[in-house]
Amino acid sequence: MVNYGIGIDLGGTKLSAALMDENGQIFSRHDSLLSKKQGDEVGNLIITTIQNLIEELPEGVSFSGIGISVPGIVQRATGRIWAPNIPGWTDYPLPERLNESLGTRSPTVRIESDRTCYILGETWKGIAKGLQDAIYLSVGTGIGAGILSGGTIIRGHEGIAGAVGWMALSTRFRKDFKSCGNFEFQASGSGMVRFANQLVPMGGKTFKDAPALFSAFEQGHPVAKRVMREAVRAWGKSVANLVSVFNPSMIIFGGGIFGPAAQFLPEILREATLWAQPISMSHVSIGISSLKGDAGLLGAGRLSFKEI
Secondary structure (H helix, E strand, O other), X not given: OOEEEEEEEEOOOEEEEEEEEOOOOEEEEEEEEOOOOOOHHHHHHHXXXXXXXXXOOOOOOEEEEEEEEXXXXXXXXXXXXXXXXXXXXXXXXXXXXXHHHHHHHOOOEEEEEHHHHHHHHHHHHOOOOOOOOEEEEEEOOOEEEEEEEOOEEOOOOOOOOXXXXXXXXXXXXXXXXXXXXXXXXXXXXXXXXXXHHHHOOOOOOOOOOHHHHHHHHHOOOHHHHHHHXXXXXXXXXXXXXXXXXXXXXXXXXXXXXXXXXXXXXXXXXXXXXXXXXXXXXXXXXXXXXXXXXXXXXXHHHHHOOOOO
């Protein structure tokens, strides 16, 4: 009998959901913009999407459950969600809402952070398929890491493990690091744009966003070139730290910045080699996500079939 599950990937601006089998083949997919929804409006969208996908289940198949990726922290004790980019989701009772709405038909539901689902997706159907020790380093507006070690997800005491945007890379603390962390301040998309605009001379043209910064780099803009050099150093040091602590067989870069930053992979590798434990570094490979924007969706789908 074919076994089906539902994967839900909730982001800050959109919801993706899919009905898939245990081999990761997608049979039905729904994508919806959040369109400034907040609180229970987002919860209701998730519930309606799940109900619609359940109705699409073929007759005579087995239904395993639902996996959900959320853009924040899952509080291990309560299951409540801290997702500050979604208004009304700083302590959202998603498990309770699902139980209330799905009632006696309520299937098994597993909820994890997006960074956890990224590495689950990539080691299931992506570039790291089948690996037991791998790290997904997501670099976009923020920075986070999904860590699989010995086939087990590293979650930490409060489910916050992988918040590597707070990794300390500088020798001196700055107040600027307080809100988002040293690494994220230096080498996330928003951090790079902020740093670049601090370097622009008085009266000069500032950078609107990360794509504008990368475009300027391609045109040889001196500020953009400096920012990219600093970001490469930060990315390289972060790889070195992760390699030295976790001894993974692969580190996968993903998120919106990688993308255009994929061109820097050889430089990142050279920087990491300077800092990392040499034996661990000689046995790790570094690559770019092959699943792109679907890593979280497939990781959530994988969760629908079993706890990892």
